[in-house]
Amino acid sequence: MTKNVLSVRNLRKTFTLHTIDGRTVTSLHGVDLDVAEGEHVALAGPSGAGKSSLLRCVHRSYLPDSGMVTLGTENGPVDLTALPDRDMARLRGRELGYVSQFLSAPPRTGPMEVVAAAGRRRGMSRADARDAAADALQRLALDEALWDVDCSVLSGGERQRVNIAAGTVNPPRLLLLDEPVSALDPANRERALDLIASLSAQGVAVLAVFHDLEAMHRLASRVVRFEEGRIAAEGTAAEVLGAVA
Numbered sequence: 001m002t003k004n005v006l007s008v009r010n011l012r013k014t015f016t017l018h019t020i021d022g023r024t025v026t027s028l029h030g031v032d033l034d035v036a037e038g039e040h041v042a043l044a045g046p047s048g049a050g051k052s053s054l055l056r057c058v059h060r061s062y063l064p065d066s067g068m069v070t071l072g073t074e075n076g077p078v079d080l081t082a083l084p085d086r087d088m089a090r091l092r093g094r095e096l097g098y099v100s101q102f103l104s105a106p107p108r109t110g111p112m113e114v115v116a117a118a119g120r121r122r123g124m125s126r127a128d129a130r131d132a133a134a135d136a137l138q139r140l141a142l143d144e145a146l147w148d149v150d151c152s153v154l155s156g157g158e159r160q161r162v163n164i165a166a167g168t169v170n171p172p173r174l175l176l177l178d179e180p181v182s183a184l185d186p187a188n189r190e191r192a193l194d195l196i197a198s199l200s201a202q203g204v205a206v207l208a209v210f211h212d213l214e215a216m217h218r219l220a221s222r223v224v225r226f227e228e229g230r231i232a233a234e235g236t237a238a239e240v241l242g243a244v245a
């Protein structure tokens with residue numbers, strides 16, 4: 001039987017807009033979702049439907065109002081909504097990764113250092129982390145002349161490739177992807193999607209948002225469509241999204 005890596009139960013998230021008379025916006029109205037080992041679940045649906053809110057609640061950059069987010073870890077299931085910050089920071093290494101469309105790198109660090117540091121956080125030795133970082137950067141065709149250049153001077157597409165390399169090097173048990181290939185040209189997008197596709201064979205569970213039907217058809221074992229903070233449909237890409245044009 002396949003093992004659940006992530007179980008979300010009755011998750012609710014409301015924002016209070018203090019600048020607009022305390023008005024509230026509910027982005028998740030009691031969402032239930034499971035993701036199994038090696039499964040790639042794509043979140044679809046219109047802008048504002050709650051997709052990124054769900055990813056952020058799982059990563060705990062947003063704290064939900066109620067509900068449970070259970071991550072299967074090497075030490076058994078853990079409810080992330082109740083975890084102390086220090087333990088949460090530890091889980092964000094080996095067990096849980098997040099790749100957004102923007103790279104956030106410390107000042108004066110280059111791609112090799114950023115990607116190798118991600119490998120180190122996931123338990124690799126310094127030498128193995130550098131080898132794995134070199135493999136990932138090569139696979140994503142980032143010019144070797146840029147590997148030690150300050151990330152702040154890289155183009156948007158170069159930064160996204162560094163971000164994907166860091167997210168996938170010695171990959172965590174659950175990887176969250178929020179539009180990770182939005183700035184890539186077709187050839188680099190292909191390389192990145194190939195790399196993401198190879199994660200399933202390693203047993204990595206992926207929960208992803210792509211504003212790109214073709215990527216969802218190609219990668220997702222299941223598509224979950226959100227509407228107004230609720231799950232409106234669930235199934236294969238063909239069932240939920242229809243045929244790609």
Ligand SMILES: Nc1ncnc2c1ncn2[C@@H]1O[C@H](COP(=O)(O)OP(=O)(O)OP(=O)(O)O)[C@@H](O)[C@H]1O
Pocket residue numbers: 015016025026027045046047048049050051052053054
């Ligand atoms: N930090 C925040 N403060 C206030 N409202 C927020 C915040 N984050 C999200 N929301 C609101 O929650 C709702 C869902 O937003 P969310 O970003 O989850 O949607 P989405 O489906 O990811 O949209 P998109 O496809 O445009 O990225 C929206 O109405 C949004 O305005």
